Amino acid sequence: MNKFDSIRPYEDSEVEAVLSSLCSNVNVIRALIDSSDSSLISLLPFKEKIISLYLKHKTKNISSIFEYQNLFESIVSNVVNQSINSLSVSGLENLDKNKGYLFISNHRDITLDSALLNLKLHQNGFQTTNNAVGNNLMTESWASDLMRLNKSFIIDRSDKSKKDIYKSLMLASEFICNSILNKNESVWIAQKQGRSKDGIDFTDPAVLKMIHLSRRKLSSIDECFNNLNVVPVTISYEKDPNDLLKTRELYLTSVNSKYEKEPREDLLSIADGIRGQKGNVHLSIGSKMTFISDSYDDIALQLTKEIKSSYKIHPTNIAACLIQGREVPNHTFSNEEIDNAMQYLKQRMHTMQDDMHSFYLNQYSNSIL
Numbered sequence: 313m314n315k316f317d318s319i320r321p322y323e324d325s326e327v328e329a330v331l332s333s334l335c336s337n338v339n340v341i342r343a344l345i346d347s348s349d350s351s352l353i354s355l356l357p358f359k360e361k362i363i364s365l366y367l368k369h370k371t372k373n374i375s376s377i378f379e380y381q382n383l384f385e386s387i388v389s390n391v392v393n394q395s396i397n398s399l400s401v402s403g404l405e406n407l408d409k410n411k412g413y414l415f416i417s418n419h420r421d422i423t424l425d426s427a428l429l430n431l432k433l434h435q436n437g438f439q440t441t442n443n444a445v446g447n448n449l450m451t452e453s454w455a456s457d458l459m460r461l462n463k464s465f466i467i468d469r470s471d472k473s474k475k476d477i478y479k480s481l482m483l484a485s486e487f488i489c490n491s492i493l494n495k496n497e498s499v500w501i502a503q504k505q506g507r508s509k510d511g512i513d514f515t516d517p518a519v520l521k522m523i524h525l526s527r528r529k530l531s532s533i534d535e536c537f538n539n540l541n542v543v544p545v546t547i548s549y550e551k552d553p554n555d556l557l558k559t560r561e562l563y564l565t566s567v568n569s570k571y572e573k574e575p576r577e578d579l580l581s582i583a584d585g586i587r588g589q590k591g592n593v594h595l596s597i598g599s600k601m602t603f604i605s606d607s608y609d610d611i612a613l614q615l616t617k618e619i620k621s622s623y624k625i626h627p628t629n630i631a632a633c634l635i636q637g638r639e640v641p642n643h644t645f646s647n648e649e650i651d652n653a654m655q656y657l658k659q660r661m662h663t664m665q666d667d668m669h670s671f672y673l674n675q676y677s678n679s680i681l
Contacts, residue, residue, distance in 0.1 A: 315483070315486075316465075316483065316486075316487050316490075318466075318483075319465050319466040319467075319468070319483060319484065319487060320460075320465050320487065321377070321442060321460050321461075321462075321463040321464055321465055322377065322457075322460045322461050323377070324375070324376040324377055327374060327375055327376055327377060327379075327380060327461065328374075328375050330457050330460075330461060331371045331374060331380075331461070332368075333457070334367070334454060334457055334458065335364055335367040335368045335371060336364055337454050338360065339452065339454050340367075340454045340458075341360050341363045341364060341367075342360075343454075343579070343583075344363060345359065345363070346583070370383070371383070377461070377463065380461050380462070381430075381434065381440060381462065381463070384427075384462055385431060385434050385435070388427050388428070388430075388431045389431065391424075391586055392428075392431070395553075395586070395587065395588060395589050395590050396590050396591070396592070396593050397550075397590075397591055397592050398592045398593070399428065399431075399432075399592075399593050399594075399595075400592070400593070400594045400595070400624075401432045401594070401595040401596075401597065402594070402595070402596050402597065403595075403596055403597030403598055403599070404432070404436055404438070404597060406543070406597060406598065406599045406600065407438060407543070407597065409437060409438055409439070410496075411496065411541055412439075412491065412492040412493075412495070412496040412497045412498045412499075412541065413441075413492070413498045413499075413540075413541045413542070413543045413600070414488070414492055414498070414499050414501070414523070414537075414540040414541060414542045414543065415429065415441060415498060415499065415500045415501070415543050415544075415545050415597075416501055416502075416503050416515065416519075416542060416543070416544055416545065416615055416619075417429070417500060417501070417502055417503060417544070417545035417546070417547065417619070418502070418503055418508060418513040418545070418546055418547060418619050418620075418623075419502035419503065419504065419506070419507045419508055420507055420508060420547060420549055420552060421507065421549070421552075421554065421585040422449065422507065422578060422581055422582050422585060423582050423585065423586070424585055424586065425502070425547050426441065426443045426500045427462075428547065428593065428595060429441070429500060429545060429547070429595055429597075430443075430500075432595060439497065439498055440463060440498075441463065441497075441498040441499055441500040442463050442464070442465055442487075442491050442497055442498070442499045442500070443459075443462070443463055443464045443465070443499075443500045443501075444464075444465060444467050444484070444488075444499065444500065444501040444502070445459055445464045445465070445466060445467070446466075446467055446469050446505065446506075447466050447467065447468045447469060447470055448469065448470075448578065449578055450466060451578075452576075452579065455579065465484070465487055466484075467480070467481070467484045467522075468480035468484075469505065481522045481525055482525050482526055484522060485522055485523055485524070485525040485526035485527070486526040488501070488523055488540075489523075489526055489527055489536075489540070492540050492541065493539065493540070500545075501519065501523070502519075503515040503516065503519065503615060503616070503619060504516035504519060505518070505519070507558075509558040509561060509562055509675065510558075510562060510671070510674050510675060510678055511674055511675040511676060511677065511678030511679040512678045512679075513546075513616065513619055513620055513623070513679070514612075514616045515611075515612040515613070515615040515616045515619070516612065517608035517609050517611075517612040519612075520533075520537070520608045520611055520612055521608055523536075523537075523540070524536050524537070524608075532606050533603075533605075533606045533607065533608060533611065534603040534604055534605055534606050534611070537601075537603050537611060538602060538603055541600050542600065542601045542603075542615070543597060543598055543599070543600055543601070544598040544601065544615055544618040544619045544622065545595065545596065545597055545598065545619070546595070546596040546598075546619045546620075546622040546623050546624075547593065547594070547595050547596075548593065548594050548596075548623050548624040548625075548626065548679070549590050549591070549593050549626075550590065550591030550592045550593065550626035550627070550628050551588075551589055551590050551591040551628060551656070552590070552675060552676075553584045553585050553587070553588020553589065553590060554581050554584055554585055554588070555660065555672060555675050555676075556660065556663065556664070556672075557577075557580075557581060557584065558671075558675060559664060559668055559671045559672040559675070560664075560668075562671040563667070563668045563671050566671070591626065591628070592626060594624035596622035596623075596624065598618055598619075598622060601614070601615070601618065623679055623680060625641065625643055625680050626653075627645045627649045627650055627652065627653035628653045628656065628657060628676045629676050629677065629679055629680045630643050630645060630650055630653065630680075631650055631653035631654040631656075631657055631676070632657060632673040632674075632675075632676035632677040633677045633680070633681070634650070634654065635654065635657065635658075635673055636670070636673050636674075636677055638677055638681065639681065641680055641681075657672075657673065657676070660672065661673075
């Protein structure tokens with residue numbers, strides 16, 4: 313019995329049984345049908361049986377996490393080919409293939425932020441990361457299985473007693489530190505809980521406190537993070553397929569002071585994020601950071617500056633600033649590129665009421681201001 317069994321990614325010995333279960337899971341099959349762009353699938357007789365047999369055929373030779381990740385790489389590569397004009401990456405030269413890192417990233421898409429980083433790591437001979445996910449994404453057991461097959465571990469943020477929350481966060485901290493310091497494995501974690509929906513990327517000191525929790529009696533704050541080989545990651549999407557859903561959430565929150573997610577809303581966001589057109593996407597991988605302050609706030613600010621300064625500006629960012637009459641930073645885009653971006657944004661804005669426009673545009677303008 314491993315102390316991390318309740319939160320850790322699956323291991324090689326568990327792969328075949330989990331895949332067998334998933335291939336026969338009616339919820340998995342229905343999710344594939346619902347997310348397909350082809351209406352022909354829904355017309356197939358015995359479609360559930362056909363898809364189940366197809367899944368079993370695709371996974372019959374997979375018996376390890378590495379082999380599953382090879383399959384996952386082909387799936388993500390297909391997503392890139394179908395929904396991204398250009399996926400670029402900078403900073404791979406900053407990494408040592410023999411080291412484990414703590415990648416702290418801005419967060420825009422539930423699954424793709426870490427998936428695209430891992431695609432580039434895998435393609436360039438680096439180990440892929442263990443990925444931190446909130447238990448809010450684990451409401452469906454099959455979704456949990458898919459994520460844990462792909463090296464995700466769970467941070468339990470459910471409403472519990474303070475004692476239980478402390479135990480959950482302590483366990484997550486221990487897992488992160490053990491992965492990097494003892495097993496030389498890398499970890500990906502978002503700089504704050506939840507995606508940025510307003511375009512503002514900042515590092516929440518609470519995330520740093522959680523990571524340091526299990527090391528508080530062993531090392532100071534700066535010593536802990538220096539030992540964890542912290543590397544900032546910035547991902548920038550020209551187009552966010554979830555921008556309309558994010559706008560709705562921000563608007564309703566401003567009107568009602570709170571927002572209640574609908575059932576399966578996160579799963580819908582995942583599907584839209586995967587299928588929707590994203591334009592050009594850039595991943596910036598920074599250098600290993602050095603910290604000299606024993607303050608969570610100072611380290612959070614240092615990380616925020618690194619992540620924000622590496623954001624790659626897109627025409628949609630400039631167009632949003634122009635529409636709002638905000639300060640426009642220097643750029644090298646042509647008038648045609650800016651005009652096309654403005655047309656794209658305005659077409660999306662036509663689908664919503666006027667008092668939602670600022671919430672929509674802020675997602676793009678705030679990213680560069």
